[in-house]
Amino acid sequence: MYVFPKDFLWSASTAATQIEGGWNADGKGESIWDTLVHDGTGKIAHSENADTAIDFYHHWREDVALMKEIGLNAYRFSISWSRVLPEGTGPVNEAGLRFYRDLCDELLRNGIQPLVTLYHWDLPTALYRQGGWKNPAIADWFARYVEVVSRALGDRVKYWLTFNEPQMFCGLGLKLGVHAPFEHNTDADMMTVTKNILLAHGKAVQVLRKNCPGARVGLAPTGDCCLPRDDSPEEVERARQRSLSPYPNYLMSNTWWADPVFLGKYPAWARERFGEQLYPMTEEEWALVSQPLDFYAYNCYQGTVDFAADPAGYDDYGYQGCPKTANGWNITPQVLYYASKFWFQRYGLPILITENGCAQQDFVMLDGKVHDPQRVDFLHRYLRGLARAVDEGVPVLGYSYWSLFDNFEWAAGYDIRFGLIHVDYKTQQRTLKDSALWYRDVIAANGINL
Numbered sequence: 398m399y400v401f402p403k404d405f406l407w408s409a410s411t412a413a414t415q416i417e418g419g420w421n422a423d424g425k426g427e428s429i430w431d432t433l434v435h436d437g438t439g440k441i442a443h444s445e446n447a448d449t450a451i452d453f454y455h456h457w458r459e460d461v462a463l464m465k466e467i468g469l470n471a472y473r474f475s476i477s478w479s480r481v482l483p484e485g486t487g488p489v490n491e492a493g494l495r496f497y498r499d500l501c502d503e504l505l506r507n508g509i510q511p512l513v514t515l516y517h518w519d520l521p522t523a524l525y526r527q528g529g530w531k532n533p534a535i536a537d538w539f540a541r542y543v544e545v546v547s548r549a550l551g552d553r554v555k556y557w558l559t560f561n562e563p564q565m566f567c568g569l570g571l572k573l574g575v576h577a578p579f580e581h582n583t584d585a586d587m588m589t590v591t592k593n594i595l596l597a598h599g600k601a602v603q604v605l606r607k608n609c610p611g612a613r614v615g616l617a618p619t620g621d622c623c624l625p626r627d628d629s630p631e632e633v634e635r636a637r638q639r640s641l642s643p644y645p646n647y648l649m650s651n652t653w654w655a656d657p658v659f660l661g662k663y664p665a666w667a668r669e670r671f672g673e674q675l676y677p678m679t680e681e682e683w684a685l686v687s688q689p690l691d692f693y694a695y696n697c698y699q700g701t702v703d704f705a706a707d708p709a710g711y712d713d714y715g716y717q718g719c720p721k722t723a724n725g726w727n728i729t730p731q732v733l734y735y736a737s738k739f740w741f742q743r744y745g746l747p748i749l750i751t752e753n754g755c756a757q758q759d760f761v762m763l764d765g766k767v768h769d770p771q772r773v774d775f776l777h778r779y780l781r782g783l784a785r786a787v788d789e790g791v792p793v794l795g796y797s798y799w800s801l802f803d804n805f806e807w808a809a810g811y812d813i814r815f816g817l818i819h820v821d822y823k824t825q826q827r828t829l830k831d832s833a834l835w836y837r838d839v840i841a842a843n844g845i846n847l
Contacts (some may be wrong), residue, residue: 400824401843405793405794405843406470406510406749407468407470407514408469408473408797408838409464409472409473409797409798409799409801409817410798410799411474412514412518412750413480413517414477414519415447415805416725416802417450417480418449418451418455420446420449423492423493424492424493425480425483425490426490426523427521427522428479428521429519429520429521429578430447430638430807431447433522433578433579434446434447434577440579440808441807441810442810442812443810443812444698451803454800456827457496458503460754460802461500461503461504461507461509463829464507465509466837467834467840468836468837468841469840470509471509471510471512471556471795472511472512472801473514474512475515475516475519476515476546477511477519478516479522480540481497481545482541483521483522484524486523486538494546494549497546498549505553510555510556511553512751513546513557513558514558515542515543515559516539516559517561517763518528518561518566518570518576518577524538529578530567531582531589533593535593535597536599536600543605547609548608554609555613556612556615557605557613557615558614559597559601559602559605559615559616560597560616560617560618560624561650562618563594563618563654564619564620564653567587568646569592571586575808588675591648591653592678596682596685596686598686599777603685603688604688605686606625614655616655616690618697619696620649621644621645621650622640622700623644623702624729626700626713633735636743637735640736640739643663643666647667647670653667657683657686657687658687659743659746661686661687662683690746692746692749692794693744694748694750695737695740695749697732697736697750698726698754699729700727722775723813724809726756728755728778730781730782731782732779733782734783737783737786738766738789741792747792748792749795750793751797752773753779753796754798754800755775755815756813757772759803759814759816759819759830761819761828762821765828766831767819767830767831768830772832773831773832773835776839777835780844780847783796784844794839799815800815800817801817802820802827803815803819804816817830817832817833817836
């Protein structure tokens with residue numbers, strides 16, 4: 398029998414750009430995910446965009462009712478910076494703030510704790526045109542934004558996340574050029590970007606501590622967790638060390654971002670690799686960046702092999718016929734167990750799983766329902782892995798499935814469905830999938846039935 402803490406957070410996650418729609422409604426400014434996908438260059442599958450997405454901006458009350466039906470006691474969502482501050486700085490859009498206040502109030506009335514992410518990739522276009530994350534002024538711009546949001550929501554929100562996956566919005570957006578703003582920057586540029594993000598995080602934490610006394614504050618990184626071939630101590634240690642390395646590259650790694658924030662220093666390998674090319678930090682800057690946080694949030698979908706695979710063949714976790722999700726990710730349920738252990742051992746903080754999920758090709762069937770047995774099985778296996786970590790003494794605060802809804806999946810457009818709730822994009826009709834009903838039963842039993 399698996400026993401989760403009695404106050405365990407059973408949640409599901411979303412992001413503003415991916416669900417809200419209303420891209421220019423009620424005074425909202427543009428973000429890079431508006432401006433740069435309207436330019437006709439076809440960077441998004443089928444030249445799609447997030448203008449409407451699932452129109453959460455106009456359907457949020459009925460959507461909160463669905464959250465209650467599933468039994469969620471927490472809901473992770475992000476704030477759109479440009480909905481609150483249309484130019485990124487300057488005048489506040491009161492209609493945008495009211496939307497988030499009303500949403501939080503409705504969640505709380507239904508017994509659902511808001512888990513708020515302050516930045517989930519949607520940089521205001523006005524700031525992008527001033528250099529975006531390459532401009533050192535952005536740390537103060539971000540702090541000003543956090544000041545506005547935390548003053549408005551601080552009495553409602555007890556869990557805050559500063560950034561979602563710096564690995565992805567830097568690695569995919571600013572280095573590989575496959576996400577907005579679709580750039581290919583040099584390593585020298587990325588040193589500047591890294592420092593600016595770290596300083597922005599630090600200033601945001603200061604603001605949150607001032608305006609939201611008693612709130613719990615964290616960061617939501619991702620990064621590959623490497624898996625051992627077996628449970629022998631030697632294999633587990635080898636996988637742990639590999640997970641702490643600059644694998645698969647420094648921007649996408651765990652320790653490039655987490656060591657400065659949680660340990661107040663560069664990862665050892667960074668000094669060896671970059672030497673004097675590393676971004677410089679004063680003692681005061683290190684203190685700002687590494688202020689104590691309350692938990693280690695982690696977004697995790699699949700484990701990664703901890704040894705080089707032959708690209709012409711297979712490996713232990715990518716073998717012929719192995720189980721995969723609809724977008725080709727390997728199904729490796731043990732990853733939540735190892736990731737929780739590795740990050741608790743490294744950083745000594747409670748773990749909060751802020752994203753984990755399964756893409757499938759779901760559709761409404763003849764009986765009017767959405768049957769998704771693969772997702773149910775995925776959830777069952779992964780939650781058992783997380784429960785194993787809990788049973789072994791790892792303090793885990795909660796689990797947030799990605800995603801609550803089918804939605805706009807960035808460069809993949811709407812082809813990939815991660816949701817517990819099916820959305821017909823033409824009619825905006827919502828349908829609870831079998832996985833949502835299964836998750837409801839798990840939540841009601843607090844995981845004992847796993």
